[in-house]
Amino acid sequence: GMTEAAKLLNKQLERGKIDGLKLAxxxxxxxxxxxxxxxxxVDVVVEAVVENPKVKKAVLAETEQKVRPDTVLASNTSTIPISELANALERPENFCGMHFFNPVHRMPLVEIIRGEKSSDETIAKVVAWASKMGKTPIVVNDCPGFFVNRVLFPYFAGFSQYGF
Structure with missing residues (x-):
């Protein structure tokens, strides 16, 4: 929570990457x-609960009832199909995926996953928001592993074959 955020920001302050005003x-x-x-x-809510479709659907559906009709909901998932999660929502056009990579505070890449019903406006809003956070967003379609995992997993499998 706040302790971790303060710790990460203080490290940036110590390294001269930000000043005290920026930290505050x-x-x-x-x-x-x-x-x-x-x-x-709020304009955007990113759900980041355990990687379990039932839990994510329940949290997203509950959250949708607490936000404005134009609020964008996003799921931070690396494996669960966005279109499957969208089935739990009344406004699936306001929903997409945001796959952050670890460690989040150091990895600039974020996949913005377009579900079957995600609107262009939703995708544009999330891309702009990710960019404002200093991330490098790439928009990908909803498919197994999205883009990065789909590319990386065959490499990992190849390495493990040779004992790396």
């Missing part, structure tokens, strides 16, 4: 909560 500005934008208070004022 970023910290002031983080608002941890244990309930949905204030969710009626």
């Amino acid at each position: 500005g970023v910290i002031s934008t983080i608002h941890p909560t244990l309930d949905y208070a204030g969710f009626d004022r």
